[in-house]
Amino acid sequence: RADTLVMQSIYPSTLPLLGDTGVKLTEQVKRLTGGDLEIEFNEPNAIVGGNEMWDAISTGAVDAGWYSPGFAQGIIPSAGIFTAVPFGPDVREYTAWWYYGGGKELWADITAKYNIHTELCTILVPEASGWFAKEINTPADLQGLKMRIFGLGAAVMQKLGVEAQSMPVADTMTGLRLGTIDAAELSFPLIDKQLGMNEYASEYYFPGWHQQTSLITFIINQDAWDGLSDEHQAAIEMACAANVAMTSARGEAEQLQPLADLEAAGANVHKWNDEMMAAFKGAWDEVVAEQTAADPDFKRAWESLSDFRANYAKWAEIGYVQ
Amino acid sequence: MQSLLIIANVMAFPCRVVAKLLGFTLLVLMAVILYDVIGRRFFSTGSFKLQELEWHLHGAIAVLGFGYAYIHNAHVRIDVFSSNFSDRAKLRIEIFAILAFLIPFMALLAWYGYDFALRSFERGEGSSGGVGLSDRWIIKSAIPIGAVLTIMGGVAVLLRAIVALKRPDLMADPFGGEEAMPAAGTEAAP
Amino acid sequence: MTEFIAALLPGAMFLSLVVALFSGAPVAIMLMGISLVFGIIAVLTGEMRLVQATLIPNRIFSGTIENAVLVAAPMFIFMGIIMEKTRLAEDLLLTLQRLMRVVPGGLALAVVMMGTILAAATGIIGASVVMLTVLALPTMVERGYGKGLAAGTVASAGTLGILIPPSIMLVFMGDLLSVSLGHLFIAALVPGLLLSACYVVYIVVRSALQPGVAPRMAPSTGEDRTGLWLETAKSVVAPLVLIVAVLGSILGGIATPTEASGVGVFAALVLGLLRGRLSWPVLNAAMDSSVKQLGMLFFIFVGATAFSYIFRIVGGEHFIVETARSLPFGDWGLLMAMMGMIFVMGFFFDWIEITLIMLPIFAPVVPLLDLGDHVTSQEMIYWFAILVALNLQTSFLTPPFGFALFYLKGAAGSVISMADVYKGIIPFVLVQLVVLGLCIAFPEIVLWLPEVLTQ
Ligand code: NA
Ligand code: NA
Numbered sequence: 001r002a003d004t005l006v007m008q009s010i011y012p013s014t015l016p017l018l019g020d021t022g023v024k025l026t027e028q029v030k031r032l033t034g035g036d037l038e039i040e041f042n043e044p045n046a047i048v049g050g051n052e053m054w055d056a057i058s059t060g061a062v063d064a065g066w067y068s069p070g071f072a073q074g075i076i077p078s079a080g081i082f083t084a085v086p087f088g089p090d091v092r093e094y095t096a097w098w099y100y101g102g103g104k105e106l107w108a109d110i111t112a113k114y115n116i117h118t119e120l121c122t123i124l125v126p127e128a129s130g131w132f133a134k135e136i137n138t139p140a141d142l143q144g145l146k147m148r149i150f151g152l153g154a155a156v157m158q159k160l161g162v163e164a165q166s167m168p169v170a171d172t173m174t175g176l177r178l179g180t181i182d183a184a185e186l187s188f189p190l191i192d193k194q195l196g197m198n199e200y201a202s203e204y205y206f207p208g209w210h211q212q213t214s215l216i217t218f219i220i221n222q223d224a225w226d227g228l229s230d231e232h233q234a235a236i237e238m239a240c241a242a243n244v245a246m247t248s249a250r251g252e253a254e255q256l257q258p259l260a261d262l263e264a265a266g267a268n269v270h271k272w273n274d275e276m277m278a279a280f281k282g283a284w285d286e287v288v289a290e291q292t293a294a295d296p297d298f299k300r301a302w303e304s305l306s307d308f309r310a311n312y313a314k315w316a317e318i319g320y321v322q
Numbered sequence: 323m324q325s326l327l328i329i330a331n332v333m334a335f336p337c338r339v340v341a342k343l344l345g346f347t348l349l350v351l352m353a354v355i356l357y358d359v360i361g362r363r364f365f366s367t368g369s370f371k372l373q374e375l376e377w378h379l380h381g382a383i384a385v386l387g388f389g390y391a392y393i394h395n396a397h398v399r400i401d402v403f404s405s406n407f408s409d410r411a412k413l414r415i416e417i418f419a420i421l422a423f424l425i426p427f428m429a430l431l432a433w434y435g436y437d438f439a440l441r442s443f444e445r446g447e448g449s450s451g452g453v454g455l456s457d458r459w460i461i462k463s464a465i466p467i468g469a470v471l472t473i474m475g476g477v478a479v480l481l482r483a484i485v486a487l488k489r490p491d492l493m494a495d496p497f498g499g500e501e502a503m504p505a506a507g508t509e510a511a512p
Numbered sequence: 513m514t515e516f517i518a519a520l521l522p523g524a525m526f527l528s529l530v531v532a533l534f535s536g537a538p539v540a541i542m543l544m545g546i547s548l549v550f551g552i553i554a555v556l557t558g559e560m561r562l563v564q565a566t567l568i569p570n571r572i573f574s575g576t577i578e579n580a581v582l583v584a585a586p587m588f589i590f591m592g593i594i595m596e597k598t599r600l601a602e603d604l605l606l607t608l609q610r611l612m613r614v615v616p617g618g619l620a621l622a623v624v625m626m627g628t629i630l631a632a633a634t635g636i637i638g639a640s641v642v643m644l645t646v647l648a649l650p651t652m653v654e655r656g657y658g659k660g661l662a663a664g665t666v667a668s669a670g671t672l673g674i675l676i677p678p679s680i681m682l683v684f685m686g687d688l689l690s691v692s693l694g695h696l697f698i699a700a701l702v703p704g705l706l707l708s709a710c711y712v713v714y715i716v717v718r719s720a721l722q723p724g725v726a727p728r729m730a731p732s733t734g735e736d737r738t739g740l741w742l743e744t745a746k747s748v749v750a751p752l753v754l755i756v757a758v759l760g761s762i763l764g765g766i767a768t769p770t771e772a773s774g775v776g777v778f779a780a781l782v783l784g785l786l787r788g789r790l791s792w793p794v795l796n797a798a799m800d801s802s803v804k805q806l807g808m809l810f811f812i813f814v815g816a817t818a819f820s821y822i823f824r825i826v827g828g829e830h831f832i833v834e835t836a837r838s839l840p841f842g843d844w845g846l847l848m849a850m851m852g853m854i855f856v857m858g859f860f861f862d863w864i865e866i867t868l869i870m871l872p873i874f875a876p877v878v879p880l881l882d883l884g885d886h887v888t889s890q891e892m893i894y895w896f897a898i899l900v901a902l903n904l905q906t907s908f909l910t911p912p913f914g915f916a917l918f919y920l921k922g923a924a925g926s927v928i929s930m931a932d933v934y935k936g937i938i939p940f941v942l943v944q945l946v947v948l949g950l951c952i953a954f955p956e957i958v959l960w961l962p963e964v965l966t967q
Contacts, residue, residue: 014690014875043688047824048567049574055441061567074458075445146362146369154370154453163362164453166373166580171768173693174678179765196692344806345799348590348777355587355774359767373580376771381577383586383803384810391807397538398808398922400912402930404536412536419537423545427818430548431568438569461577465569 003232004038005224008057009066010050011216012043016190017251018216021122021243022066025218028239037232039064057221058114064220069107069118073151076114077291078298080152081305082107084127084211086284089305091123091248093312094213101308110297117225121240122216125251127208128192129272130185131176131201136272139279147183148172152287153210159283176200185210188251193258198267205270209280323489330481333474334393340471341390344383351379374454378461385468389475395497413487413496420480428469428476435466517557521826525550529819530912539918543815547822560825571817576810580770581680585639585809587773588630590802591780592643595754597798598784601647603747609655610744617719617726619655620665621712623648627669628708629755631676637908638809639773641670641916645923646805658725659928660936661718667916667933668711668940671908674863675901676704678769681863685897688871698962699894703902706957707947714943750783808922812915820861843881847896850874851903851948858907858914866904874900887955898958899951906944909937 007026011019026039048056054072056062069076070083082103089097097103098120107118130149136142143161154164165172165181175181177200184201186192188208198204218240225233263269272280292299358372391397404412439462448456482496525546532542554560576582595601608622615621623644630640644666652662674681677697686693719726757779761767767775784790850870857866878896879889887895908916911934921930951957 012688012690014688016690019690045574047821048570049578051578052570052574055438056567056570059441059566060561060563061565061570074449075447150453158370158453164370165362166370166449166454171581171678171770174697174762175765175768177694178763180762180768191690194690194692195686196694199692199694341800341803341807344803345796348586348799348802351583351586352590352774352777352781355583355767355771356778359761359771359775363766376583377578377580380583380586381573383806384576384582385572385814387803387807388811388814389807391804391811392538394804396804396808396922396925397540397811398918399536399538400533400921400930401536402912402934403534405929405931407536415535415537419535419541419545423548424541427541427544427548430565431572434566435569437566438573462569462573464577465572 003036003228004040005063005220006042006047007039007064007066007218008042008044008047008053008062010044010053010068010071011066013041016194016254017122017124017247018187018191019066021216021247022218024246025066025121025236025239025243028242029235032235032239033232037228037235041066054114054116054219057219058116060115060221060223062221063224064218066121066216067219068214068216069219070151070214076110076297077295078110078301080291081298081301082215084152084214085305086152086156086210086212086287087281088212089309089312091125091213091251093309093316094215095120095123095244095248096312097305097308098215101312102304103308106301106304110301115222117220117222119218119220119236119240120215121218121243122247123244123251124214124216124247125188125255126206127185127188127211127214129205129208129210130183131192131197132183132203132205133176133179133201134182135203135268135270136205136276138275142279145183146181147185148175148181149183149185149210152284152291153185155287155291156210156280156283159286160279173200189255189259189262193262198262198265202266202268203270204262204267205272207271209272209277209284323485323492326481326485327493330478330485333478333481334389337389337393337471337475337478340386344387344390347379347383351376351383354379370453371455374449378455381461382464385464386471388468389471389473389478392472392475393478393497409494410487413483416483416496417480417487420476420483424476425473428472432466432469432473435462435469439463439466517553518559518827521550521554521557521559522823522828525823525826525828533912538811540811540815543812543819547815547818550826551822554822554826559827560822564825567821568818571821572814575817576813581683582636584770584773585636586802586806587777588636588639589642589646589805589809590798591754591773591776592647593798593802593805594777594780594784594790594795596646597794597801598780598787598789600747600750600780600783600787600789602651603743604751605648605651607744607747613728615716616723616728617661617715618728619648619652619657620661620715620719620726623652623665624669624708624711624715627666627672628676628705629759630670631673631704631708632678632759636680637671637674637916638812638919640673641667641919642805642809642923644670645920646801649920649924650927653927656727658936659932661715661725662936663920663924663928663933664936664938664940665711665715667909667914667920667937668944669708670920671905671916672704672708674905674908675700675707677701679901681867681901681904682897684867685871685901688867689875689893689897691893691897695894695962696897698965699898699958700901702957702961703898703947703951706950707902707905707944710943710947711940714939718939746787750787753783754779805923809919812918812922816915843883846877847881847883847952850877851899851952854900854903855906855910858904859910859912861907863904863907866907867900871900887959891955891959894962895955895958899948902944902948902951906941906948909941909944911937 009022013019013023023041026041029037029039047062050071053065053067054075057065068083069079072079139160145162146165147157147162148165149157158164172184176184186197292302354372354375358369362369439459442462443459447458479496482493486493486496529546532546533539551565555562605619605622609618612618612621627644649662649666653659677700682696682700683693686696758772758776761775762769762772854866854870879892881892908914917933921933
């Protein structure tokens with residue numbers, strides 16, 4: 001009889017890159033183990049909602065999760081560093097830090113007390129900065145703007161006078177169309193196109209400074225992980241590593257057509273000007289200062305990443321054609 | 323038997339007090355929504371925390387009123403067949419349901435819910451990025467507290483049902499009659 | 513031996529629930545009790561680890577408390593009860609009935625109208641059914657309407673909200689299918705209004721053929737005409753203000769649909785004050801009654817979340833999923849089989865379980881369906897989603913376990929019996945099926961409006 005791990009997903013299986021890669025993991029693991037290990041993919045909320053997944057897997061009530069650590073930020077403030085760092089590294093640099101710069105070990109250390117084992121299992125290209133009802137040309141345009149955005153990005157936006165909004169998805173969409181809110185941050189073109197975001201707002205801003213890279217992880221209760229045979233653990237590790245390589249390629253390749261489609265449907269694609277980027281960066285520096293002061297783990301993670309990036313900068317500069 | 327009725331009233335008392343508070347919470351929830359809506363539209367007041375407060379208040383109203391609803395027999399029943407049962411049979415079924423189902427289930431919920439809220443407290447759980455409300459353990463505690471109140475409401479009904487079964491002269495219907503439901507105070511309105 | 517028991521668990525669990533529910537004890541307690549009993553059996557047979565039971569608080573928290581959309585439930589129910597206690601609702605209904613005196617079944621039509629308007633403001637079934645019940649059911653019964661017709665009208669009008677946008681169910685489906693929510697909302701509009709129109713037709717025909725179930729108002733004499741118009745104006749203005757407050761604040765971009773519920777409460781309080789009917793005891797009674805109704809509503813939520821969780825663990829879905837995967841039909845046959853399965857599941861499960869179990873299985877199959885010129889492949893997923901939504905809306909109404917029926921009975925108390933509810937709802941379920949059939953036969957009903965609007 002095959003071993004089965006029950007996995008709750010935070011993204012639906014139909015969502016490209018974010019969700020379908022979780023299904024891919026289950027298929028790969030099944031093939032690699034000759035059907036000996038099955039991972040059961042459960043759609044969002046089927047067993048438990050996203051914000052409760054960390055707790056559920058920590059107690060062992062659910063074996064495993066298809067998860068972005070950022071959803072645990074309410075419990076682990078530093079989780080933001082392990083999901084999406086504003087003005088953070090790109091896919092190459094991030095994976096370099098995660099696998100060979102101490103990132104993985106640091107996260108394992110921070111999360112040890114929750115009894116959860118993490119495998120990086122998908123890595124995503126930059127998101128868009130969001131959909132806005134009007135053009136934003138100077139930081140003053142952000143004053144009083146009502147935007148649906150979460151986490152560290154929301155903290156940065158609030159510094160610039162944006163009123164961050166927490167509202168359900170349905171209210172976000174209708175609210176954006178009816179003018180109840182002025183902006184919303186969703187995802188990258190591939191998914192924004194699929195969700196028809198151009199039907200709600202027309203000004204589409206890049207780059208998504210708040211989320212240059214996003215991580216999706218396979219998390220598993222430590223006891224469940226320890227209970228797996230060495231072969232089964234290896235199968236999951238290999239499938240996840242392959243997933244990371246494949247998604248970093250696929251994420252780059254699949255944005256072009258949706259972006260063209262969105263533009264054809266009337267979306268105006270903008271790049272933030274230098275003044276705006278400087279304002280975002282300035283606000284982010286303030287947020288980092290606050291977060292590092294408030295949480296020792298955030299400080300540790302931020303310093304590890306910053307040190308790595310300082311060293312890496314030299315290599316990036318001489319190694320690549322600019 | 324009289325003492326059982328007195329204990330029943332003691333058990334029902336916290337349910338009544340909480341229900342009263344929940345009634346006012348409805349007004350508070352309305353006020354928070356209005357303040358949020360007007361502030362966002364006309365005065366640029368921040369609303370992330372208010373929006374989270376809205377579901378906190380809703381959540382408290384949602385899980386703290388089960389016991390009170392039970393004392394007042396507000397819970398749905400499918401009476402298609404049971405309307406033909408004798409009164410004594412109905413009382414026996416009710417007593418069984420409370421003893422075998424309601425109290426053990428709610429005891430588990432209180433126990434697990436306590437652990438659930440405690441974990442949240444120990445981890446200092448708040449909202450993501452610190453932009454919303456902190457201290458999630460407060461609203462999470464509503465689950466075990468709600469379960470305890472439900473047990474109290476259940477025990478009150480149970481004791482009355484026992485009296486109704488043994489001494490129908492003292493009380494015929496565990497849910498009916500002013501002597502069984504004193505101090506509700508709010509039933510007078512049209 | 514334990515494997516044998518395990519295989520029987522889903523069926524046994526379901527049958528036990530049926531017996532337990534008909535015992536006449538509270539539905540929510542029976543849902544909890546059956547979950548408890550089968551949870552224990554599942555632990556003893558090794559189907560479940562004890563630690564899995566600790567997830568119940570998490571499920572209650574993420575499904576009921578930390579669910580910002582549900583904030584509309586306490587507010588709309590409170591609003592409805594304020595309207596009832598200040599007799600604003602009764603005024604409105606009777607005035608509408610008076611205005612529609614020439615049409616048979618005027619009071620029932622007024623309820624359908626109110627349900628349709630309410631549907632445009634909320635999508636929480638429990639909230640709108642409870643609200644309409646307290647508003648209209650006692651008045652209808654008092655005026656001599658057949659209890660079945662009254663219950664059927666209220667329950668079906670109260671469930672329109674799940675179809676007419678904004679709708680939490682469509683949000684859920686849009687998310688699971690990863691399709692445009694706006695497109696889905698627009699596609700649901702015409703079928704939703706069509707359904708409402710079909711209820712109207714049914715009520716008019718039934719009341720005309722069988723005047724005893726929907727007594728007409730006595731014709732007014734000449735002398736009270738001016739008084740009537742004044743009264744009419746007064747009682748129509750009040751609800752109009754309410755509608756403007758709720759829908760206007762949404763469409764004006766001031767409040768989200770969820771927040772509009774709070775605006776509605778405020779408007780109801782102000783109206784009650786203006787008409788001099790909102791005294792302290794009345795407000796107190798409204799708060800007290802709302803707390804009871806909400807306790808009733810969310811007690812079922814808690815019972816249902818426990819039941820569906822344990823049912824899942826003992827393998828209740830497995831059988832359904834396997835059957836769905838092995839259907840040996842052609843394209844039309846497959847579509848009909850999927851619709852049939854969803855309909856049958858609707859007798860027993862809530863829409864959340866059905867969408868979670870079935871949609872991910874059906875989703876990959878749907879775009880591959882080849883129905884010739886009937887529906888193009890890019891429109892297929894939207895058409896299918898609306899068909900599923902219509903079908904699921906029916907699941908709220910199907911006896912014995914339609915949740916709308918529970919909420920209605922809970923809110924109505926002893927005014928009607930469950931048997932009245934069961935009898936009364938059947939014709940409305942048939943109307944639902946007719947509309948579903950129309951949408952299958954004529955896909956334009958679903959696809960026309962989105963196409964026009966996106967041109
Ligand atoms: Na609706
Ligand atoms: Na049903």
